[in-house]
Amino acid sequence: GQQVMQIPQYQHVQEGEDFTTYCNSSTTLSNIQWYKQRPGGHPVFLIQLVKSGEVKKQKRLTFQFGEAKKNSSLHITATQTTDVGTYFCAGIPDGNKLVFGAGTILRVKS
Amino acid sequence: ETGVTQSPTHLIKTRGQQVTLRCSSQSGHNTVSWYQQALGQGPQFIFQYYREEENGRGNFPPRFSGLQFPNYSSELNVNALELDDSALYLCASSPAGGNYGYTFGSGTRLTVV
Numbered sequence: 619g620q621q622v623m624q625i626p627q628y629q630h631v632q633e634g635e636d637f638t639t640y641c642n643s644s645t646t647l648s649n650i651q652w653y654k655q656r657p658g659g660h661p662v663f664l665i666q667l668v669k670s671g672e673v674k675k676q677k678r679l680t681f682q683f684g685e686a687k688k689n690s691s692l693h694i695t696a697t698q699t700t701d702v703g704t705y706f707c708a709g710i711p712d713g714n715k716l717v718f719g720a721g722t723i724l725r726v727k728s
Numbered sequence: 729e730t731g732v733t734q735s736p737t738h739l740i741k742t743r744g745q746q747v748t749l750r751c752s753s754q755s756g757h758n759t760v761s762w763y764q765q766a767l768g769q770g771p772q773f774i775f776q777y778y779r780e781e782e783n784g785r786g787n788f789p790p791r792f793s794g795l796q797f798p799n800y801s802s803e804l805n806v807n808a809l810e811l812d813d814s815a816l817y818l819c820a821s822s823p824a825g826g827n828y829g830y831t832f833g834s835g836t837r838l839t840v841v
Contacts, residue, residue, distance in 0.1 A: 624770075651829055660818060661771065663829035706770055714784030716761065716830070718770035 621645060621711050624719030632727050637694040639722035641707035648710050650683055650690040655721070656703040664692075697726050730755060732833035734819050740839045741809050749804040749836045751819030760802040761830060762794060763818040771818055777802055814840045 623642045631637050641650065649668045653661035665674055667683035667690065674681045680693045690707055704721040711717060733752045741747050753760050759778045763771035773786035777796035791807040800821070806813060816837050820830035 653832075660832040660834050661820075661830075663831065666829050708770075714776050714778070715773050715786055716776075717773060718763075720770045 622707060622709055622717045622719040624707055624722055626722055627720065628723045628725075630725040630727065631697050633699060634696050637697050637701070637724055639692050639705050639707075639724075641690040641692075641709075641719050643688045643709055643711060643717075645711040646687050648687075650687075651708045651716070652681060652690075652692055653706045653708060653718075654703050655706065659703075661706060694724075697724070699726050699728050702726050732819055732821050732831050734817075734833035734836050736836060737834065738837045738839075740841060743809055743811060743840055745809050746805065746807045747809060747838065749806075749817050749819075749838070751802045751804070751821075751833060753800045753802065753819075753821035754831050757821035757823050757831070758800050759822045759824070760796055760800060761820045761822075762802070762804045763820065764788075764813075765816040765818055765835070767815075774804065809840045811840050814838060 621644050625640050649666055651666045652664040654664055655661045665681050670687050671685045672683040678695045682691045694701055704723050706718050706721045708716050708718045732754050735750045761776040762774040765771045774788050774792055775782055775794055776784040780796045793805045796802045816835045818832050818835045820832045822830045
């Protein structure tokens with residue numbers, strides 16, 4: 619079954635508000651990757667985190683990898699309508715099998 | 729630099745038939761993975777090929793099989809199609825075994841009737 623859990627399933631925010639999605643794995647991950655999928659589109663790679671406790675920023679997006687390498691988060695500051703889409707985390711719990719979370723759907727009201 | 733291209737974009741098949749989906753990896757990428765994405769769900773890992781060898785497989789039955797060619801392009805074959813096989817099939821490529829993230833193609837929308 620699904621080894622990578624993601625919450626919330628869905629979030630609807632007002633433009634300008636912040637947004638956070640959380641990812642939890644039942645096992646230690648060698649790395650965590652984040653993807654964005656626009657409605658009707660395909661996943662687009664955002665970033666990869668490898669080190670325990672790692673924090674990376676991309677403009678208004680902040681990504682964190684937990685100390686135990688079992689959880690991660692993506693935080694968006696001051697959301698814009700262009701942020702709309704589904705955000706997926708994905709990790710490799712064993713071998714070469716990249717496991718995706720179920721995703722968090724972000725909707726932004728302007 | 730071209731990205732990942734998949735063909736066909738859409739396909740309708742009858743239950744019991746066989747289908748072959750094709751993927752051209754991004755230039756310089758030697759690793760190709762295939763995923764099945766049902767509506768409203770995350771991509772589910774089918775299998776991965778690295779330098780023409782399968783080096784990872786998800787929880788899919790043997791009727792899902794694949795190939796990777798010397799130019800690193802790939803095929804996904806599904807035999808004895810079932811209604812539940814209806815989904816978006818995504819191909820993704822990566823350099824160096826997937827350790828630097830994957831570039832996804834636009835997918836093939838398969839409908840089994």
